[in-house]
Amino acid sequence: MLNYIRHGEGQGGPGLLIAHGLYGSARNWGVISKRLSDTRQVVAVDMRNHGDSPWFDSHGYPEMASDLAEVIEHLGGTWDVLGHSMGGKASMALALSHPENLRRLIVADIAPVSYDHAQTQFIEAMKSVDLSRVEKRSDALAQLEAIDDPQLRAFFLQSLDVQGRRWRLNLDVLARDMPKILSFPSFETQFDGPVLFLSGAESHYVTPEYRSEIKRLFPKAQFAKIPGTGHWLHAEKPREFEAAVRHYLDMLA
Numbered sequence: 001m002l003n004y005i006r007h008g009e010g011q012g013g014p015g016l017l018i019a020h021g022l023y024g025s026a027r028n029w030g031v032i033s034k035r036l037s038d039t040r041q042v043v044a045v046d047m048r049n050h051g052d053s054p055w056f057d058s059h060g061y062p063e064m065a066s067d068l069a070e071v072i073e074h075l076g077g078t079w080d081v082l083g084h085s086m087g088g089k090a091s092m093a094l095a096l097s098h099p100e101n102l103r104r105l106i107v108a109d110i111a112p113v114s115y116d117h118a119q120t121q122f123i124e125a126m127k128s129v130d131l132s133r134v135e136k137r138s139d140a141l142a143q144l145e146a147i148d149d150p151q152l153r154a155f156f157l158q159s160l161d162v163q164g165r166r167w168r169l170n171l172d173v174l175a176r177d178m179p180k181i182l183s184f185p186s187f188e189t190q191f192d193g194p195v196l197f198l199s200g201a202e203s204h205y206v207t208p209e210y211r212s213e214i215k216r217l218f219p220k221a222q223f224a225k226i227p228g229t230g231h232w233l234h235a236e237k238p239r240e241f242e243a244a245v246r247h248y249l250d251m252l253a
Contacts (some may be wrong), residue, residue, distance in 0.1 A: 001074060002067050003052040004045040005030070008037025012200050014080050014103055015041040016249065018066060021085030022119060022181060023169060025051035025159060032234060032242050040249070043079075047087060049170035051159070056239055059170075059177040062097065064090035069098040080249060084108035084234060085205075089184055095191035096217060104252060105195045105218075106245060109203050109231050111210040112217055114183040122147065123175045126156060131165040151235075187217060195221045196248045200229035200236070226250075 005026045016036060018029050026033075026044035046053035048067055056063070068090060072079050081102045088110035095105050127147040132156045134140045137157055143213030145152045159168045174181070195218040199206040205221075214221050226233050226240050233239040 002045045002048065002054075002071050002081050004043050004071060005033070007033045007042040007044075008039075009041055010216055011037065011039060011041045014078065015043060015075065017068065017072060017075075017079045017081045017135050017169070018042065018044040019064075019081065019083035019087030019091050019100075020044070020047060020050070021087050022174070023050070023122065023156060023159060024084075024087070025168065027051070028155075028158060029234075032245075033239055035242055036246065043071070043075065047090065049173055051168050055170040055173070057173060059173050060180040061089055061093040065093035065097050068094045069101050072101040074188075078103050080104045082106040082108065082245060085231065086181055092191075092217070093185060093187075095193070095195070096187045096189050099189075099191050099193070102193070103190065104193055104249070106248060107195065107197050108241075109199045109205045111197070111206045112184045112187075112213060113204070113210050116182070119181070120175055120178055122152075122156065123171050123178075126167055127171055134160075134162060134165055137162055141223070155235075174191070189217070191218050192220065194252055197221055198221050198233070198244055198248075199225050200231055200233040200240075201225040201227045202229060203231045203233070205231055 003226050020028055026046045029044045033044045036042050049059055079102055081091045088107040091105055094114050095102055125144055129140050129143045140157060140160055147153050161168055197206055226237055229236040
């Protein structure tokens with residue numbers, strides 16, 4: 001089963017399950033999880049092949065949806081689910097294949113469509129790090145020069161186990177299955193529960209042309225944007241992101 005971090009255990013009401021995006025982890029969502037756990041139980045998972053979760057020889061959305069269903073069944077009851085990017089696609093696949101496991105869904109800056117932007121350059125950058133020369137995080141930082149964005153470098157380094165001199169990412173499987181990660185399975189089912197598609201106003205991941213497919217699969221879908229944010233909306237404006245999630249969950253409580 002997936003590794004998870006629980007916040008606010010003992011709080012009443014429906015719990016919130018958080019599924020992170022590609023190259024992320026449950027720990028990336030620590031601050032937002034803790035803040036949202038003041039009124040509800042929050043569980044953030046490490047997706048397969050990420051963090052402290054098991055490594056598998058596959059990384060497709062049907063498998064990721066089954067992973068999330070297993071966690072919810074272990075926890076008991078039905079849960080609200082929040083997923084960002086890859087985690088958003090996995091959460092949509094969960095809703096479409098295991099609707100009995102969740103009440104409401106929040107999809108952060110992703111649509112149920114295929115994308116053509118490359119992600120493997122980041123895998124190559126991480127694999128290029130000579131881990132035998134890494135004794136502290138800054139040693140790896142100096143070797144990630146191929147990644148121009150300092151915030152992205154810092155983000156990737158959160159998945160580095162310095163003491164074990166290993167990445168907490170199954171880089172080989174993620175690279176091989178990148179076409180699956182960028183795509184989305186075909187579903188003829190619908191999820192009839194409430195769904196919020198929460199996007200960055202400056203992001204191009206959820207465009208008007210995708211709305212017909214979103215509405216086909218999620219007829220009760222609503223849409224909202226956070227001004228001044230891109231794809232990493234929860235990291236760029238965490239307070240605004242938290243407020244939007246809280247408002248949606250409280251509004252439908």
